Amino acid sequence: MDMNLLQDTIAMLQQHIDAGTEIELTDMDGAPVQDIANLLNAYELAYSRKMTVLACCMLIHAAITRHKKLAVQDNSNLTRSILDGDYLTGLLYRLAVKRKEWKLLSRLLPFHKRVQLALLKDPSPDRLFRELEHEIDAYLKRSA
Structure with a gap:
């Protein structure tokens, strides 16, 4: 396990998140992310390309x-979760475009939409991360 890749990537992401959003990157080094780091x-x-991917x-x-944590009973938290999830999705686009990862972006966009639709039927994201x-x-x- 390359912890440097994970730590460097988290640090890079934190630099890209606007301070006013108050979004914290927690639990970013869990098993699904580690599996992808190992794959890379x-x-x-x-x-730098490994970091981008x-x-x-x-x-x-x-x-x-964040979208998974939505709670209908709590409207302010619901709104915040939706906005945070949308912001992070937008950051994905900005980051890939800024780093000229057009092919990666074109691969991830349809996947992301499938994930959003799948979460309506199966709220467990583990399968989706695999x-x-x-x-x-x-x-x-x-591309290799």
Whole structure:
């Protein structure tokens, strides 16, 4: 497990999040993210590219996690969770475009929409995170 890749990626993401959003990146180094970091280390990619791919995956993970926490009984928390999830999704787009990862973005956008729709039927994101790892593997095999 390459903890440096995880820590460097989290630090890079924190630099990209606007201070006024008050979004904290917590639980960004869980098993699904570690699995993708391990997958990335199996490929000979530039370190900055590994960080970009991992960051995009972390943002999807964070957005899904926040959307999953929605509670209909608490309107202010509901609104905040929706806005946080939407912001993180937007940050995914900005980060990929800024780093010129057009092919990665075109691969992740349809996946992200499938995830959003799947969460309506199955609120457990674990299976979806495993699918994200497979998407990244397929993407890397095509671009390597």
